[in-house]
Amino acid sequence: MGRYSHVDISTLPTLFPAPVATAITALATSARYSLRISAFFIEMILEGSQYSTRLGLGTARRALITAISSARRVYLFFLDILDQYTNLGIYIIHHAFTLAELFAMSGFYLTASAINTAHTAAQESVELFDSLFGSNDSSRALSGIITLLRRELLEDERFKERDTGALRSLTAMTKALTAFACLQSATEGGFEHTSQCTCHTMSTESPPTHGTDTPDKLFPHDSLLKNIHRFMRFSSAAYGQNFLRILGMGSTDFTFPSTGRHHANTWSFAQHTNLSIDCILLSSHTETTPSVCAQKASTLVHYLAVDHKLQSVILTCRGTLGLSDILTDLTCDYCSVEIEGAGPDAEYYAHAGMYRSALGLTSKRSSVHQALVLALTKYPSYGLVVTGHSLGGGVAGLLTPAVHPSISTPFVTSFASGLPPGRPIHCYTYGVPAIVSPELAEYTKGLITSVIHNSDIVPSLSLGVLRDLKNIALTLFEEGNVAEEIVARVCVVMTSEQNERDTTSDWLLSLVKTMRADMDNDKLYPPGDVYIMVSRRVESETLQKCESVIERFSEPLFSRTMLKDHMPTHYERATQLLVDGLAQNRA
Structure with missing residues (x-):
């Protein structure tokens, strides 16, 4: 391993x-x-x-x-x-x-x-x-990504020993991915293996309690549902008015212009979150223009706002929408993470690109840190909320532990962070990539709420998954035409009589178990308490708490909607349905 x-x-x-x-x-x-x-x-x-x-x-x-x-x-x-x-x-x-x-x-x-x-x-x-x-850093990141891809896909010694060229290696990887997706689809056990979730009632007003009893009612406490929907609107608003209009989420009857004080996207952010423009304390669109000779990568697009109704200062990080964002996503090596108060033998690891982006935002010299200090000092009774979708959720999920104190102090800002200490802090992530090791995922429980929609594939993707698929490709390559046989037998399962289907299903189930035995590389997972929004039928959503995060996200869950489920449109719609369903149940 x-x-x-x-x-x-x-x-x-x-x-x-x-x-x-x-x-x-x-x-x-x-x-x-x-x-x-x-x-x-x-x-x-x-x-x-x-x-x-x-x-x-x-x-x-x-x-x-x-x-x-x-x-x-x-x-x-x-x-x-x-x-x-x-x-x-x-x-x-x-x-x-x-x-x-x-x-x-x-x-x-x-x-x-x-x-x-x-x-x-x-x-x-x-x-x-x-x-x-x-x-500059962007060129170094791109070079690192190319080196990583060459090392993992083209220069693997096990493929070289079998005298396979680069094209045959890529072909083997593609066949392995297709065969495994077919196996997962054809074996009911494949879905059950990745769907062990339990429903729980939970409130974010106090640390969650963990148990195994299923509550009588399906929906969690309304404060959690309302917060999930509220901060999803913040996360989607960060994409800017043009992206929101393309997805049909923003105002279609008016285009906000840029003014002397505020960028057009800042006006759009305020409108989508139902905040006054004066509540937007900071926006990366209106920060000081960087030096022409700067060699550091640009920071992730972000907004800092104050919500007086929730008594919260809210830092929102935008998801992937530019070249620098893509480079951050693809810088997917693992790096060690220093946690204040952790034991001498404790080891925590995270997604290198996103962790580096989080450190850039939390640096005491950054405009974000300075604005946070001013805001929390001005509002002494307010807490801190960090949120984001996709890449923004990944950076938010790694930023939050950086300003959180030792393990013995629950869910408040630390003195070492440079922020006013002892303030309540919580992070809401949506469609968050796999960003933390199992130990760090456990540490962030109660501190981070991660929301996943249906079969969203992004929370399952990490470098370990790529290496797992490479192991499968190597196994199938050694066995000749097994990949083609798998696809053929899956077609048989879908079209044949019951007796023949049972025999073929047993063979497929045995094979998928053998493949999973090769999927033993270290992987990253979503952080904190993980909730999955499941679409039971049209205009209906349920929220399930996933107690077996490692099993659920140890492999991608292939489905027809795995890419569509990642879009912020579907996240916002699903959270709205949860809130609407709660209101109907109470009525």
Whole structure:
């Protein structure tokens, strides 16, 4: 059974050799300076042109109107005859110049918009090129990901011993994945193996109690349900108004603009969470622009808000929506985690990319940490809630233990975190990836509530699962055409008579047990108390507490909805159905 490994991304090489990467970063930095300087001068020229055009038109208009007015005074004798023509002339001159000014300013506005769009596109292109090939953390992360994939998929010694090329290795992995998915689908035991969950009543107002008795009613305490739905709206709001509109979750009758104080996505976040814009304390969209020569990876998009109704300061982390987010997801090696107050022999491990992102947010020099200190100091009776979906949930789930004190102190902020100590703290994650070792998952119970929707595959994926599938691929490769035979026999089970089906099912069940014996690599799991939202029928959801997290998430649960179930749309809809069902039961 392979052990966890410690990976420090700062020690990894860049994608290109160091001298080339350094040169690329230097060129990118020069390009950024040039673009910003050129944008500044172009903006000054346009503003000067606008001012001079407006001044010239205004001066000409006033001169002509003054001339006509002077003529009226000179020829006062003929005023009765010419008055109506004089007024008409002034009217025509005034509106003609106004129309000319309108067209001129529109031309300047369109030109400025086109230049701004081109400048933004050029800036992003330079940043993307530097991120991929320069001397920075993003390039190191990409290099680490490529090295990992080559090591795990193309350079495995067991495949080399059998003289298989890279293409045959990938083909074997694909066949193994297909065969195992078919086996899992055809054997009822496969589903039962991964679905050992028990329903419990639980309140987040106090630490949960763990037991094995099933409660009389299906739904947990309403405070848990309402909190699950409430903070899911925060998690989905973090994706921004464009993503929400695409998914049909945001306001479709109005597009929020960016203002001097707030970004458009900040307005959208406030609207989706039903908060006043003044309750948004911090947004990564409006933080200080990073240095043009910064080599650190950009922080995860986040929002800090205060909810006076819940008496909570809420930190929301966004899920995957950009290149840097994907690199964080794919930096999936395991790293050791330091837990305050843990024993000398205690070992905790986590997803390296997400743990590094969490440490960046909790650094005492970060704007997030400083804003948290100010908010919790300003509201001395308020607690801290951290939430997020997908990648955001993973970072939130690793950020929370970082500000939590020793094991003997339950569910409050620690003194060492730099935050006001002793404040209530809880984390809500949705569709969280597999991010913690079993020991750390156990430690975070009561501190983190992880919500999974149906067959969402993301909470089951970790590097250990990839290695398990590689073991299966190797076994099937040694046996010749077993993968093809598995698929054929699954088709028989689906179409044959009962007697033949029973015989084939026994063979498939025996085979899937043999395969699971090879799935012995160290894996990561969702943190804390894990709840699964199960769709029993249309417009109906139940919430089940999973007491056997390791068994449930030790392998992916393949189904037709395993990708769709991960979308924030379905999470928010499911939590809304839970709250609606609770209200109907009480009525």
